[in-house]
Amino acid sequence: ATPAATMVGTTIGAQNGVLFKGGDILERVRDVDTVVFDKTGTLTKGEMELTDVVALPATDGGAVEGEAATDGGALAEPEVTEAFVLEVAASAESGSEHPLAEAIVEGARERGIDVADPEDFENVPGQGVKATTSHGRVLVGNRKLLADEGVDVAPAADAMDRLEREGKTAMLVALADGEDADGEYRLLGVVADADTVKESAEAAVTELRERDTDVWMITGDNERTAEAVAERVGIDPDNVMAGVLPEDKADAVEDIQSDGRRAMMVGDGVNDAPALATAFVGCAIGSGTDVAIEAADVTLMRSDPLDVVKAVRVSEGTLSKIK
Ligand code: ADP
Numbered sequence: 111a112t113p114a115a116t117m118v119g120t121t122i123g124a125q126n127g128v129l130f131k132g133g134d135i136l137e138r139v140r141d142v143d144t145v146v147f148d149k150t151g152t153l154t155k156g157e158m159e160l161t162d163v164v165a166l167p168a169t170d171g172g173a174v175e176g177e178a179a180t181d182g183g184a185l186a187e188p189e190v191t192e193a194f195v196l197e198v199a200a201s202a203e204s205g206s207e208h209p210l211a212e213a214i215v216e217g218a219r220e221r222g223i224d225v226a227d228p229e230d231f232e233n234v235p236g237q238g239v240k241a242t243t244s245h246g247r248v249l250v251g252n253r254k255l256l257a258d259e260g261v262d263v264a265p266a267a268d269a270m271d272r273l274e275r276e277g278k279t280a281m282l283v284a285l286a287d288g289e290d291a292d293g294e295y296r297l298l299g300v301v302a303d304a305d306t307v308k309e310s311a312e313a314a315v316t317e318l319r320e321r322d323t324d325v326w327m328i329t330g331d332n333e334r335t336a337e338a339v340a341e342r343v344g345i346d347p348d349n350v351m352a353g354v355l356p357e358d359k360a361d362a363v364e365d366i367q368s369d370g371r372r373a374m375m376v377g378d379g380v381n382d383a384p385a386l387a388t389a390f391v392g393c394a395i396g397s398g399t400d401v402a403i404e405a406a407d408v409t410l411m412r413s414d415p416l417d418v419v420k421a422v423r424v425s426e427g428t429l430s431k432i433k
C-alpha cells in the first residue's frame with residue numbers, strides 16, 4: 111500500500127475505534143486467515159454471577175462443623191448446608207480479585223451471608239484459590255486444584271457435569287477443619303458462576319467465517335463450559351482449546367499457527383499478553399489491561415467483537431465510512 115493509503119486506513123480505523131500500531135500492521139491484518147478469541151471478557155462479558163450452590167451429602171470421611179452442629183455440637187456427622195458451602199467459598203474467595211471470585215462473594219452477600227476475610231490466601235492462576243479461613247483451610251477451584259491436593263472429586267462429578275453442560279463455570283469447594291494443620295480436606299460441594307455471551311459475538315463469528323476466516327477459541331475454562339459457549343456463538347467444537355493454563359496460551363497459539371496459519375489473537379486480560387505477542391497479529395479488546403494493550407498490534411477501543419471484523423475491513427480498504 112502507498113503511504114497515503116496507509117494513512118487513510120489508520121485514520122478510518124481510529125474513527126471506528128480500531129487502533130493500529132503502525133502502517134505495517136494494517137498490511138499484516140489483511141493476511142490474517144485465522145482469528146483466535148479468548149473466551150472470558152472477549153466473547154463473553156466477563157461479568158460473572160453466582161447461579162448455583164450445591165451441598166454434597168455427608169460421607170464417612172469426617173465431621174464438619176456446619177450450621178447443624180452449632181446448637182448442640184453433638185452431631186457426629188452434620189449434613190453441610192448450601193449456606194455453609196457458600197460461606198466457606200466466599201470467605202476464601204474474598205482474597206481474590208478474579209471475576210469468578212467476586213461473583214461468589216457478591217452472591218453470598220446478596221443471600222445475607224457474612225463474608226469474613228481469610229487469614230491467609232494464595233491465588234493459583236488458572237486453577238483457583240487456597241485460603242485459611244475461620245472455618246479451616248479451604249480450596250475453591252477446578253478439578254486439577256483439588257486433585258493435586260489429594261481430594262477425591264468423584265462425589266461431585268454429577269453436579270459438575272450438569273452445571274458445565276449449562277455453560278456455567280463450576281468450582282469445587284473443600285475444607286480441612288480443626289486444629290490439625292495437615293488434616294485432610296473434605297469435599298463440601300460445588301458453586302457455579304455464569305457469564306453472559308456478548309450480543310454481537312455470534313454475528314462477529316458468522317461474518318468472519320463468511321470471509322473464509324477460521325475461528326478458534328482458547329480458554330482456561332473446562333471443555334464442557336467452553337463448548338457450550340462455542341456452540342452459542344457458532345464456533346466449531348474442533349476449534350476449541352479448553353483448560354489452557356495462562357502460561358500455556360502462547361503455546362496454544364503457536365500450535366494453531368504451526369501449519370503456516372496467520373492468526374489474529376483477540377484477548378483482554380493480563381493472561382493474554384504472551385499469546386497476543388506470539389500471534390501473527392495481537393489484538394487487545396475493550397477495556398483491556400495495559401499489559402494486553404502493550405503486547406498488542408491492534409487495540410479495539412470498544413468491547414465489541416464485531417470490531418474485529420471492522421479491523422479486517424479497514425485493512426482491506428472496504429470500510430470507508432464512519433459507522
Ligand atoms: P479464563 O481463561 O477463562 O480467563 P482463568 O485462566 O482465569 O480463565 O481460570 C481457569 C479456571 O480456573 C476457571 O475456569 C476456574 O475453574 C479456575 N479458577 C480460576 N480462578 C479461580 C478462582 N478465583 N476461584 C475458583 N476457581 C478459579
Ligand code: MG
Nearest residue numbers: 148150151379
Ligand atoms: Mg480472560
